[in-house]
Amino acid sequence: MDAAHGARVVATQAYTLKTLTIRDDAFIAVLGGRKTLHAPHARLSADVQQGVMLARGTQWDVTNDPAGRREYAALAIAFPAELIRECHALEAAAGLPEVDAAQVLAVDEELLAAVQRTLPPVAARPLAGALLRHRVLEVLILLAQRGHRFAPAESLPWPERVRRLVAQRLHADWDVATLATAFHVSESTLRRRLEGSGTTLAALVRDIRLETALGLLQTTRLPVGEVAARCGWKSHSRFTVAFQERWGVPPSVVRARLKDDAQDLTETA
Incomplete structure (x- = not known):
């Protein structure tokens, strides 16, 4: 997988x-406001000039709050598994404790600049994949120098394999037969592997569509209706209901807009 x-x-x-x-x-550097993470037995907050490392496979209620400022703002980056393994093997990461849930740490100018360099370029020329990969790895090395590293990933479980394939074509009418062909396994084998993980194809497809919609609403200026269409919903209203049921807020509240270009935030489910 390429670095993102x-x-x-x-x-x-x-x-x-x-x-x-x-x-x-993932790593999130807070630029304005406050990010708070809630779990049954944990609560962490990251303010301006702080960041939080989040371990894969963990689950949180996440509050993004301007906290008296004009806006909440943060830079976020997710790390491909192969870069986690590469960093883990480096001398800079040797013997460090592994983040098993979440870790809040200070974000200095060097670390912040490294995260900023992973953002899509403003210029028309795209960022070469090899260069982006090195920039993402730089962030991991800087985190290691500050005393923290992620655990290397094991082989991907079947639900995650399905998620990653579905994410490439959210519009598709995914069924077990199509996925079984893509993975070169029988339909019965794929069903058995998903059932063994306690999930179904329909649940996985719905989750990845809603997670992708959340990301688009937070990080782009696409209209809510276009986000819904891109994520496989033909009905704006049904998308709004599904989104609020899953995330607890309507899409309009999550819409990432600055105040001078804000949309109406009165939409409800």
Whole structure:
């Protein structure tokens, strides 16, 4: 898998996302406001000049709050598993404790600049994949130098394999037969492997569509209706209901807009 660009997340009012599952190890640097993570037995907050490392496979209620400022703003980056393994093997990471849930740490100028370099370039020329990969790895090394590292990933479980394939074509009418062909296994084998993980194809497809919609609303200026269409919903209203049922807030509240370009935030489910 190629390294992914970092992303900027903005919110002009406080909202809480329910049971957000962290799919890949991630780091979020808070630029304005406050990010708070809630779990049954834990509560962590990251303010300006702080960041939080989030371990894959953990689940949180996440509050993004301007906290008296003009907006909540943060830079977020998720790390491909192969870069986690590469960093783990480096001398800089040797013997460090592994983040098994979440870790709040100070964000100095060097670390912040490294995260900013992973953002998509403003210029028309795209960032070469090899260069982006090195920039993402730089962030991991800087985190290690500050005393923290992620645990290397094991082989991907079947639900995660399905998620990653479905994410490439959210519009598709995914069924077991199509996926079984893509993975070169029988339909019965694929069903058995998903059932053994306690899930179904329909649940996985719904979750990845809603997670992708959340990301688009937080990091782009696409209209809510277009986000719904891109994520496989033909009905704007049904998308709004599904989104609020999953995340606890309507899409309009999550919409990442600055105040001088804000949309109406009165939409409800």
